[in-house]
Amino acid sequence: MFVALRDIRFARGRFALMGAVVTLITMLVAFLYGLTGGLAADASSAVARLPAASIVFGSPQGTALEVSFSNSSIGPAQLTAWQSAPGIGTVAPLGIAMSRLTSQDTAASVSVLGTGAALLPPLVSGRAPAEGQVAVGAKTARADRITVGSRVTVGAQTLTVSGITADRSYGHAASVWTTEPTWQRVSGATAPSALAVQPGSADTAALDRARNTRTVSRGGALAGIDGYSAEQSSLRMIQGFLFVVSALVVGAFFTVWTVQRGTDIAVLKAVGASSGYLVRDALAQALVLLLGGTLTGAAVGVAGGALLSGGGLPFALSGATVAVPVLAMVALGLAGAGLAVRRITSVDPLTALGASR
Amino acid sequence: MTTDEGSPPRVVVRLNGVRKEYGGDARALDGVSLEIRAGEAVAVMGPSGCGKSTLLNMVAGLDRPTSGTIEVRDQDLGKLNETGLALYRRHHIGMIFQFFNLIDDLSALDNVVLAAQLTGSSAKQARRRALELLDELGIADRKNMYPAALSGGERQRVAVARALMNRPALLLADEPTGALDSRSGEQVMDLLIDLNQIGQTLLIVTHDPHLATRCASRLIEFADGRIARESSLERTA
Numbered sequence: 254m255f256v257a258l259r260d261i262r263f264a265r266g267r268f269a270l271m272g273a274v275v276t277l278i279t280m281l282v283a284f285l286y287g288l289t290g291g292l293a294a295d296a297s298s299a300v301a302r303l304p305a306a307s308i309v310f311g312s313p314q315g316t317a318l319e320v321s322f323s324n325s326s327i328g329p330a331q332l333t334a335w336q337s338a339p340g341i342g343t344v345a346p347l348g349i350a351m352s353r354l355t356s357q358d359t360a361a362s363v364s365v366l367g368t369g370a371a372l373l374p375p376l377v378s379g380r381a382p383a384e385g386q387v388a389v390g391a392k393t394a395r396a397d398r399i400t401v402g403s404r405v406t407v408g409a410q411t412l413t414v415s416g417i418t419a420d421r422s423y424g425h426a427a428s429v430w431t432t433e434p435t436w437q438r439v440s441g442a443t444a445p446s447a448l449a450v451q452p453g454s455a456d457t458a459a460l461d462r463a464r465n466t467r468t469v470s471r472g473g474a475l476a477g478i479d480g481y482s483a484e485q486s487s488l489r490m491i492q493g494f495l496f497v498v499s500a501l502v503v504g505a506f507f508t509v510w511t512v513q514r515g516t517d518i519a520v521l522k523a524v525g526a527s528s529g530y531l532v533r534d535a536l537a538q539a540l541v542l543l544l545g546g547t548l549t550g551a552a553v554g555v556a557g558g559a560l561l562s563g564g565g566l567p568f569a570l571s572g573a574t575v576a577v578p579v580l581a582m583v584a585l586g587l588a589g590a591g592l593a594v595r596r597i598t599s600v601d602p603l604t605a606l607g608a609s610r
Numbered sequence: 611m612t613t614d615e616g617s618p619p620r621v622v623v624r625l626n627g628v629r630k631e632y633g634g635d636a637r638a639l640d641g642v643s644l645e646i647r648a649g650e651a652v653a654v655m656g657p658s659g660c661g662k663s664t665l666l667n668m669v670a671g672l673d674r675p676t677s678g679t680i681e682v683r684d685q686d687l688g689k690l691n692e693t694g695l696a697l698y699r700r701h702h703i704g705m706i707f708q709f710f711n712l713i714d715d716l717s718a719l720d721n722v723v724l725a726a727q728l729t730g731s732s733a734k735q736a737r738r739r740a741l742e743l744l745d746e747l748g749i750a751d752r753k754n755m756y757p758a759a760l761s762g763g764e765r766q767r768v769a770v771a772r773a774l775m776n777r778p779a780l781l782l783a784d785e786p787t788g789a790l791d792s793r794s795g796e797q798v799m800d801l802l803i804d805l806n807q808i809g810q811t812l813l814i815v816t817h818d819p820h821l822a823t824r825c826a827s828r829l830i831e832f833a834d835g836r837i838a839r840e841s842s843l844e845r846t847a
Contacts, residue, residue, distance in 0.1 A: 255727045256716070263715035263756070520711040523672060524772065525700025525728050527693050603672045 256521070256531075257538035260514075271506045272546040275586065278499045279550025280557070282492060282578045283570065287558040289488040290574060291567030292425075296484065297475045299364060299423040303372055305345070305449035307457065308474035309335060311466045318467045320477040322349045326444045327466070334464045335448055342451030345369045346433045349447070350440035351424060354389070355406040356397040363393070364423035365407060367436020372449055374430070379416025381430075386415035388430045390422075407431075408439040424478060425567075447474075492578070496585050504589030507539060511594050515604070522602035531597045539590035540583070547582045551575045621645050622780055622811050623669055628678035630664050630835075638664040639675070640835035646780075651802070651812040653822035653843075656832030663784065665832070666815045670703055670782055671695040683779050700728050704773030708785035710765040712757040718768045719744065719753040725775035736775075743771040747801065763794025770801060774810075781805065783814045787821055799824045 261268045294301070300308070300322075310325040312318050319325070327335075327346065336344045348367035353360055366372075370381035373388065379401035382388045387407060389399055394417045399405060403414045407429060421428040433445055450457075450468070457468040469477075476482045511518070518531060555570055562568035623646040630639040638661045646652050654662045667673040668680055671687050672695075680687045682702060690698060699705075712721045719740055726736035744750045747767040749760075757765055766786065773781055783802065787795035802825045806812050816822055822829055823843055831839040 255720075255724065256713070259717075259720055260715045516711075517713050517715070520713060521724075522696065523670070523699065523705060523711070524725055525696055525698075525703075525776075527696040529693070530696075530728065603667060 254534065254537045257534045257541065260538060261541065267510075268542060271503075272542055272549075274502055274506075275499070275543060275546025275582070276550040276553070278495060278502070279547045279579065279582050280554040282495045282499075282582060283551045283554025283575055284558055285488060285492050285495065286574060286578050287554070287562075287568040287570030288566075289485065289492070290569035291562065292484060292488065293475075293481075294569050295422050295425050295567040296481050297423065297478055299349075299366055299421040299428040300474055300478065301471065302374065302421060303347075303449050303471060305343075305372065305451060305471060307450045307452055307468050307470055308347070308477070309448040309450055309457075309461075309466050309468045310474075310477065311447070311464070318465065320467065320469055320474065321479070322446050322474075322477045323479055325446050325477070326442070327446070327448055328444055331464045331466055332445070332448070335450065335460060335466070338455045338460055340454035340456075342453030342455075343371070345372050345449045346445035347372065347447045347449045348433055348436040348440060348442060348445045349423060350436070350442065351426060352408040352439055354393070354397070354429060356399050356403060359397045361393065361397065362426045363389075363407065364426045364428045365436055365439050366423065366428050366430050367433040367440075367445070368430070368449065369433070374418040374421050374428075377417040377419060379414070382412075382415040382432055382435070384432055384435055385412055386431065386435070387412040388416040388418045389414055390420040390427050390429070391417050392420045393427045393429070408441075410435070410439050424480070447477075496581055499582050500585035500589035502589075503539065503543065503586040504593045507535070507590040507593035508596075511535065511596055515600060518597055518600045519602050519604040522600065528598040532594055535594040535597060536587065536590060539587055539594070543583045543586040543590075547579045547586075550582075551579045620647055622648050622650075622683060623813070624679075624681045625665075625668075626679045626681075628665075628668060628675045628680060630661070630668070630673070631676045637661075637835045639668070641678070642835070642837060643678075644830065644837065644840075646811065646813060648779075648811055649806070649809050650828060651806040651814070651826045652828045652830060653814045653816060653826030654830045654832060655816060655819065655822055656838070658817075660832040661835040662815045662832045664835075666782055666784055666813065669780070669813060670705060671698050700725075701776060702779045704776070704778035704781045706766070706769050706773050706781065706783040706786045708788040710757070710762075710769045710789070712765055712768055712772075714757050717754050717756055718749065718760065718764075721757070721768055722771045722775055725772050729776055740771065740775065743774055744768070747771055761794065762790045763797055766790060766794065766798050767801070770798070774805070780811050780813060783812065783816075785816055785818075786814065787818060788816070795821070 310320055311327040311331045345368055350365050352365045354363040373381050377391050399414055401414055461468055555575055558568045558570050625642055625644050628639050628642045631637050656662050668675055722740040723736045744753050749764050749767050752764055787798050826843050829841050829843050830837055
């Protein structure tokens, strides 16, 4: 680190510029991570946080099975078969549909989930909905000035608000919860979309084969939310590109830096520095640059994201989750720098004497 | 000023039949054999391309002979790998270059400390010795200056301090006054004489007969890669 730290101090302008680039890229990556997490929660938290291990999708006889809440339908025979399967834990019908909630003079798109009280998010106030009732999320209640006992219109049905729940959402719309029969009246569907299951010791594969259903884990069921996979994969692809750009930018900087230092490296070798010492020194320099840039960028990204999320932007980033992009940036940056500084090993100390072979 | 404090062997450098070819019939060295004893100041002179710089590079462990052996303090350089040669240069050799070859990003003091850092010396010890050397060389007040802010003579003094930092058995100088004005050149020559008088073994490659006769106790003249003539010198004032 002897030469590395003094180089940084001497060429502070160049390193500050490069550190600023790393900071900006990390900010962008951290912001994208937060946005990805926020959009994921906004699109899926109603399913992702269900107290169920598996989701069962079905299709009417003779149609293709797919993991899709929009296209899935559980018929009465399928429901009965699952509920009466030997060893099964719990089976709860789950209906999901998009609708519109109108309260007094406000209206908003909502996702309507019809299921039993066991799958309801924690209640903030009131109680679980009975027939003709609905529970709304706290944020929706605040925004639309809804309280327990309010009358709201969901779709074409007028319902009484029985309780206020913790916030959940589905398909980027706040979720409201009701019973499965009420949900059928709101959505116009005649059967639940899926089943939320604790499989217990039941042979779910055999049930799937026998009843033309498909069981996936709760996490796997998120792919059944319209647009979820495409949205997430697009954001992750941008993150991937940013990681590659970061590695290339850091690699390019250290390539130019190493070339510029060619004579100094030759002199250092001539006075006894080994290639290993010089490579370690250069990588330590890269590490200082990357840690400085990424930690600053992550801090600014988290702070900026927190400010933006106050304005309604879906953004979810914690200290633990921001560690992932920071570590990835540092690791990829070091890989880029490592490729760049390996040319140190080929510098001939004889060039320090101005000789040519 | 101190030099190597151990008990160096009487012969510090021994070349035996050293040959260096660069492909075809081009021979930089053609069977050179010589010995340099502890405390000697040897000047190597000759026209450009005669092989004197190649000789210096070989002894510094910066280049390898095509055939023949080079031993420094009984260590056969041909048996050392690249890392071994780096360690050899670090611990046994001090080098002074014509164009100083200081690291521009380091202050004068750090350029000198650097040599000790490579050997793993403690930062405190290294700094103390570097300050002693800069003081003895009369440039202690310039310790925080970067090379670009120093005169040629000052830069060469910093380079000498760096070369002496690890108490080398052998100090190699490649045209040490070649880039200096006459006054600075004389100062560097005085410095080399002082070092030799306290026991530092010197090998100086130069075109300058004045430098050779002032600083060296023995002159080796090269021609076409061979030793053409060898003579003892009486130092001039």
